[in-house]
Amino acid sequence: MEKQVLISGASFAGLTLAYWLNKFGYRVTVVELGKDLRTSGSPIDVRGEALDIAREMGILDQIKASEFVHTDEIVGAEDQTLATFAINTLPEYLGDIEIHRGDLIKIIYEAIPKDEVEIVFDNSISTLVEHEDHVEVCFEKGERKTYDLVFGADGTHSIVRKLTFGPEEAFKKFLGVYFAFAGTDQIQTGRPKSTGIVYRELGKQAVIYQFLNGVNTILVFRAPKLDWNYRDREQPKQILRQYFGGNTNWKIPEILDSMLGADDLYFDEACQIQMPVWTKGRVGLIGDAAYAPSFFTGMGTSLAMQGATLLAKELHANEDHQTAFARYNELFKPFVERIQARVTYSLKVQLPETEEELQASLKAWSDSQ
Template identity: 40%
Template sequence: MVKILVSGAGIAGLACALDLGTRGHDVTVVEYARHLRVKGTPIDVRGDAIEIVDKMGLLAKIREQRVRMSELNQFVDADGEPVASIPMAEVSDSEDDIEIVREDLVHSLADALPDTATIRFGDSIEALTDDGDGVDVEFRSGRTERYDLVLGADGQHSAVRRLAFGPERDHLRHLGVYIALADLPDEAGPDGVTLHNVPGRMVGIARFNGARFKGTALAMFTFRSEWLDFDHRDLDAQKKILVDAFAGHTSWKIPQLLDAARADPELFFDSASQIHMPSWHRGRVALVGDAGYCAAFLSGRGTSLALTGAWFLAEELDRCGTDYTAAFERYEARQRPYVTAAQERVYQGRETQTPLTWEAIDARNERLRAASAS
C-alpha cells in the first residue's frame, strides 16, 4: 500500500482517488474549498475516456445522466431572434461522446470512492519537502504529514506545480480570452444554450437539468483580452474586470446577466490558458489534469484528459511497483499524445465564440448556417 496525497477534489483529483483507492492505496484528497466545487457548463467525455469510465465502473451511470445541450444551442441577435446554431460536427468527435452536467460527474466520482480514499475539505498544501524517500507536507491548517507520493490535481493555478516546478508564469500560455460563469436563479426554460455576441465578447444562458438538481441555469461570459494580472481568489477584483469588459453594451440580456454575476458569491472567473511543461513529474511529485496540461475550456477536452491521465497513472504505478520514476515516465508517454491533440484544438473554438468585429460575427453566422444546412 502506498500513502498518496492528492491536491484538489475536482474531476482529476477525484478520478485519481478512485483509481488509486480501488487498487488498495491509502489516498487522501485535500481540497481548499469547503465543499465540492461543481459550477460549470456541461462537459464531455470523449474518445478513449469513454472506455476509461467503463473500466472505472461508471459508464452506465454516466449514460443515464447524459444531457444533449450541444444539440440545442443557438446564437441570437440583439432582439433575441435566432441567427445561427453550431453544428454537432463542430463540437463533437463522434456520436459516442457523452455530454454530462459537471455536478453529476463530480458527485458520481465522489460517491464511488472506496474506504481507502478520503477527502479533507478546507485545507491546502503550503510547503513540500521531497527527500528522496518520501515527501513531508505542511498544510495551511498547521498540520504536517509524510507521504510516499504527492499528486497535484489542483487545476490551472496549481499550488503543487508552483511548489515543485516553479512559478505559474513559467508554464502558462494565455489564449487571449477570459471566461466567467454565474448562477442564474429563476431562469426557467428547456435545456439548451442561448448565445449573443458583440465584438470580442459573448454572453449566454445555459439551462440544463442535471440528475441531482433540476432546472439549473448559468449566465456565461467570454471576452477577448490580453493577460490581466489579478488574484484568482479576489472575487471583487474579478467581478470588476468582468463588468468593465462589458461596459457600454446593453443589447439582448447583457445588463441582466451582469447583475447575476455581481450577486453570485461563488462567481467563476478565469483565463482561457494552457499549461505547457516538458515533464509532469519531479522526484515523488507528479501532476494530473489541468495542473500539468490544461488545454483550456475552448478545447472541450479537459474532462477527458483528466480521466485518461488519472487512469494511466494508476495503472503504471501498479505495473512499476516502487519504481515511481518509471511509472511517472510511462504515464507521461501514454498521456502526452492526448494532450497534444487537445491543446491544438482551441483556436477554432475561440474564433467561433468571440469574433472580433461585427463583420466577423456576420461571417461566422453565415458559415454556421451553411454548415448546418449541409
C-alpha cells in the same frame, strides 16, 4: 508495505486518480481547498477514451442517465434566432456525452469508497519537502505528514506545481481571454427548458444554459493581460463592469446584474499549461495542473480522466515510480499536444475578432442545421 499517497484537488483528475490508486492497493488521502465539492460550472463533455474509462469504473450508465441533451440557438442583439441546432447530433460529437459538471463530479465521488479513501476539505498544502524515500508535507492548517508520493490535481493555479516546479507564469500560455460563470436562475429566455443560447459580438460571447433546475450563464471576452488576484472575490466584478457595463445588447444587462450579485461567481483567465515534463522526484501532476487545454477545446475533463487513469495503471504495473512516471510522460504527451493545438481554431470560431470571422462563424452553425 502499503504506499501512502496524497492527492491535492478533488475534481475530475484528482477523484479519478484516487479511485484507481485505491483500487490498486494504495492508501490514498485527497485534500481539497474548497469547503465541499465544486459542483457549479457549465456543462462539460466526456469523450473518446474517457467513456471507456467510465465503463471500467462502473459509472458509464450513471453518466448516460444524466446526459444533458439540449437544443442550441445562436441569437442576435435583439434576441432574434440566427441558427438552431442540436450539438449532440452533429457528426463530430456523435458518441460523446455532455453532462452538467456537478453531476459528473458527484458520480465519480460516489464511486470512491469513503471508508478506504480519506477526503479532507477546507485545507491545502503549504510546503513540500522531498526526501530520498518520502515527501514531507505541511498543510495550511498546521498539520505535518509524510507520503510516499504526492500528486497535484489542483487545477490551473496548482500549488503543488508552484512548490515543485516553480512559478505558474513559467508554464502558462495566456490565450488573451477571460471568462465568468454563475448560476442566475431568475433570467427568463422565453425558450423551452434544456435550451442553450449563444450571443456573439466581436471579441465577446454570452451564453445561457437552461435546464430543469435552473439557469447558468457565461460571459467570455478578449482582453490584454490584466493585473488581478484569482483569490480576490471583488476584483472580477470590477472587471466585468468594465467590459460589459453599458452593453445593452441581448440579455447582457440581466446577465451582468445577476453575476454581480451571485454567490457562486467564478472568474478566471483562459490559458493553457504547457510543461516539458509533469513529474519530478516523488511528485506528479495531472489534469489542468499539468496540461490544461482550456475549455475552448472541450477536452479538459476527458484529458483529466485519461491522464489520471494512465498514471495510476503505470504505477500499478511498475514497482519503481520513476519508471511509471517516465512512461506517463512519454505515452500521454503526444496526445495532449494534439489536443492543445486545437485551441487556435476554436478561439476563432467562438470569439471572432473581425466582422468577416463573425459572419463565417454564424454561417458554419447555420449550415449545420
